[in-house]
Amino acid sequence: MFARTKPGSATSDDSPMPRPTPLSGFPEWLPRQRIAEQLVLDTLRTAFELHGFVPVQTRAVEPLEQLLSKGETSKEVYVLRRLQAEEGSGDAGLGLHFDLTVPFARYVLENAGKLTFPFRRYQIQPAWRGERPQEGRFREFWQADIDIVGDGELATHHDAEILLAVLDALSRLPLPPVRIRVNNRRLVQGVCQFLGITDIEQTLRTLDKLDKIGVVGVRAVLVETAGCSAGAADALLGFAAVSGDAGAVRAAVAEVGAGGELVETGLAELVAVLDATVGTGAVIADLAITRGLDYYTGTVYETQLVGHEQLGSICSGGRYEALAQADGHTYPGVGISIGVSRLLSRLFAGGLLDASRAATAAVLVALPDEQSRAACSAIAGALRARGIPVEVSASASRYGKQIRDSDRRGIPFVWFPGAPGESDQVRDIRSGDQVPADATSWSPPAEDLHPRLVGGT
């Protein structure tokens, strides 16, 4: 596939190598799709910054023992080793992070003395999980996260603020409508306690599988392995079947008859989130949502693309009171993560999102002959100086061929240098319109300057 080349020789051996093929679970885009992906990431970043989040990037690796303490994902961690690592070289025991929350919690602990709290950060990076690849589930995938972390305490109004920020961000993209489903783990834990369920952690993890194994499957697991009585399982499943507004949540709690501090606190937090986001029309309570990750403690979120529910959640998160703890300090946080790769894979495959063109250049400067390259580069330089992306033609082929090349590349304008004493001309190759133009003053229409994001039909 690749040639190990010897200096001075352009070929390596005589056997033709086969072309490489994609690696399952490691998606790569063509440039046009990457342009669209970048525009999506730019849009998210702009929105996050408008809401005062600051950027953080963490290294790709974390100490393995930290990754492995986070529960169900441990079997999916990619472990690193140096090919020729010596004993005790200090880089044993590293793994690739499987999300951006665990690394961020570590970053907060490591840098707490240099941060101001509540600390609001966004983080847009790949993460890796060795899962079996399937639709919308990759081994390498981009996430775009926002989190707010406090020192010692974090007010509950931030739970709603995270939703308002992420809804603002998503609303800037040409997407199908989204629906965010919210629940509160304290509320569900309180209901479980009230129902006499003992293994609450296992119960919540089982509830999270409703989508996968259904009510009958979940009920069986609850009774057989989570220590629920049949009556408790039925009551819990009835509670979890409720979704809707704050009134529906209150009615569901009343129906079970549950009370106590956990239930009261969880209910109040959930209602506060619903009240603060009611104006968006995009947030509902769903008492079945628990999230698989054990570190969530209160509010939890999942997000569906309306009409594409089978894709699963494209944007999830919640409140974690104790993920970041050291030296007796606790840094409670709340955050949400947009599964950018999952979202885009569906949008691209469905023709629902695209870039307006595959080229960054708006103009191709045609080359009359190779001797004119320096003059053509000067024209390109004059256009670039005013922010217009330009390529100079790679070869001085016939103008007809240069125009076809521009068309194939998706570059909308071709610039023809004038003969001495004559004006330059620029042609819109879509309409064929050609006009005299000066490189120090001409500009393309604003919508043609850069590729844009376009939604599906």
Place this chain on the structure above:
Amino acid sequence: MFARTKPGSATSDDSPMPRPTPLSGFPEWLPRQRIAEQLVLDTLRTAFELHGFVPVQTRAVEPLEQLLSKGETSKEVYVLRRLQAEEGSGDAGLGLHFDLTVPFARYVLENAGKLTFPFRRYQIQPAWRGERPQEGRFREFWQADIDIVGDGELATHHDAEILLAVLDALSRLPLPPVRIRVNNRRLVQGVCQFLGITDIEQTLRTLDKLDKIGVVGVRAVLVETAGCSAGAADALLGFAAVSGDAGAVRAAVAEVGAGGELVETGLAELVAVLDATVGTGAVIADLAITRGLDYYTGTVYETQLVGHEQLGSICSGGRYEALAQADGHTYPGVGISIGVSRLLSRLFAGGLLDASRAATAAVLVALPDEQSRAACSAIAGALRARGIPVEVSASASRYGKQIRDSDRRGIPFVWFPGAPGESDQVRDIRSGDQVPADATSWSPPAEDLHPRLVGGT
């Protein structure tokens, strides 16, 4: 360090965990530095797009056998395995890429039928090498690459075009001046042949170590292990000592007396690059430059930051005729890679580059009391709708404290909601100037809207 939390409990066990410490070789920045890094990457990307390069991202992993065929870096490759990988699961034999050139060559082979050639791409990603960390040399580091690849052939004028693009990009940053050193491996190979040197590959790799082991060291290795006669080694080292303009290169070739096709071709290519870039004043020939990687075949580049030469090359690359080959097709390329992490680590450490502030928000909306949060959020929304980044104060503490918080976070303006019937006010907390303002029309000065990149003093 991290707490595995149980649902409903905010603490995990009783022993206080120590704070995590940084991993050597895996740099992470504070938000202010990350803001600066992002502005640097934005600037590079903008410049690359102005020159018609399109974005590509490749997965972080490549099949190990391809990474290992690339010569000297093989011992530094990070190998991956899934923690609970089954036999024959298909993800054995993956490693993290150590540069962006090898993955890009693979990407071109894999997608050739869907690309238009010459294909111009930029790629900005981390890469990983298990090297011993030292100043400017990291285990995880960001690179920003541009390459142009042809199908079957690629005109030599692209060798200069790459330099003009990267110099334009670097000139947009507040950097110390850069000096690009150019050589041509064909020319050096031709001179070696003329001098009767047989192990040319080893000779070039040895010459590349002049910076590290000096003339005496290189001479010893050339004579003892690369099969050079003492006279040939001296002649080659005399040739390699030359740097300067095209005239100096021609004089050096004449001094050795070398000729033949390789020498003629290499000399013509080198002179063409020098001629096309002479106007920049930043490019000189340096006949000692060979680059360590075997895949380079013609033009090679290295770049120094003037006054910071000991940092090594911050921007390197060259022509590779045969890196991408399959099915009897060859895709020759030329490219250059900016070592962003190496560059920034020096600039940050030296106080030579910074962001104008650590906050993305330009305005903090002060909160008179918790009941006013919805009203304050509405003010924030009105400002954001006009592109102004805003935070609402996290708590309704005394205004004096909210102003101090804004100052500590680096947010330049504090917005005070007016009492009913009174106008809102906005204060520049640097000057203390406070004026009446309307959220639907007020804007901060353009230079305060977003953090900016500022050079050192």
